[in-house]
Amino acid sequence: MDQIVIRGGQRLKGRIPISGAKNAALTLLPCALLTDEPLTLRNLPRLADVDGFGHLLNQLGCSTTIEGSRPEDFGRVMTARATTLTSTVAPYDIVRKMRASILVLGPLLARAGEATVSLPGGCAIGNRPIDLHLKALEAFGAEIELASGYVKASAPGGRLAGGKFTFPVVSVGATENAVMAAVLAKGTCVLENAAREPEIVDLCNCLVAMGAQIDGIGTETLTIEGVDRLHGATYRVMADRIEAGSYACAAVITRGDVELVGAKASEMEATLAALREAGATVEEVKGGIRVAMSGRAGPVTLSTAPYPGFATDMQAQFMAMATLGTGASLFTETIFENRYMHVPELARMGCDIQVKGRTAIVRGVDHLIGAPVMATDLRASMSLIIAGLAAEGETQVNRVYHLDRGYERLEEKLQAVGADIERISAG
């Protein structure tokens, strides 16, 4: 299995191109199921999860073609076309590898009036139930059965009637599924306490470009007036605010100076505020964001929350950054019950972190020492890369497939700004 090897201590300096957002791509791809016309997505990141989603679409009868992509380019253009659906079943083998596969449930139900999707199960960061996805669809008129590990959903008469659902807790995925189901409903669908993440705004904007009628985009109340059909569209995937934030943490821990090319400050205010709290210089520049740091990071107090709060997907990276900071930083993880899996691995590099339930106290140390490490999820893996970039000696990060789910050509991007990092292929 591939390994990433880092010899720490290089200051990052230069421009880092930010790719299309994984979490936007994974909700824009299933939109192709909603129409018999082609949906072309530009700036689609080259990631294992995006490839996996392409395979799932193919399984359902939706063709996918990549156009005009050169190996040296970041991002791709993909056209997905579901002229006729050949299946409405998302099997266990695919869903278990990629939780976001659950996002075909809403579109299949809307287009075909039925869908059978394997339950995704839990993962390293928590239980991650899908009860809210199902309750929202039921509120819109779906009939749902659970059997043999599968969700079987149908719309009486072939089309959802419409209705209203108030989320008891904010869920990104459930909001996405519900919106995609609602756009072809017979009546009006209202979602209250909906997630407001920029990726949901991206989803809604793409659906509107396809002919959907959605009011309240970017707010916690979404009103969707169902239409009879959607048409094709060409849509550019937004920049990855989590990737950008991750490289910002890498710049701070190495006392570097980087420009995150393509990142949008308005979509990552909480991350930028946290960087400033740590003492970084953060400024919007033409076409991106500059992040620079001259000394050790100061302590931060961060609590994860739904957007516009501080993203849970940034928690591990800030924690890595704080390990070499001054003073004590306090983290509270409120979204996922098991998202401190990076702590024991960071401890192997010499960090001082104490976890108590949902909180973690990080006491900054003077230096970290490279070590062989591995993580069980994507952002935890990135936190080890960040720590490795500043550690003395060599860090070998194993289980690289987690990083390949969410960071497009990570080692190339970091090499280009001065990091001593390489991928050792298992062959």
Ligand SMILES: CC(=O)N[C@H]1[C@@H](OP(=O)(O)OP(=O)(O)OC[C@H]2O[C@@H](n3ccc(=O)[nH]c3=O)[C@H](O)[C@@H]2O)O[C@H](CO)[C@@H](O)[C@@H]1O
């Ligand atoms: C592909 C994608 O976009 N993934 C993101 C998405 O995951 P995902 O959509 O799975 O996360 P949710 O926003 O749904 O989860 C938020 C919380 O709600 C709970 N919950 C969720 C659904 C449900 O039916 N019942 C329920 O109880 C979850 O267990 C969790 O505690 O948002 C998360 C929170 O910002 C991010 O960490 C993930 O990177």
Ligand SMILES: C=C(OP(=O)(O)O)C(=O)O
């Ligand atoms: C948790 C994440 O992704 P997923 O929901 O795809 O597991 C993430 O992007 O950090």
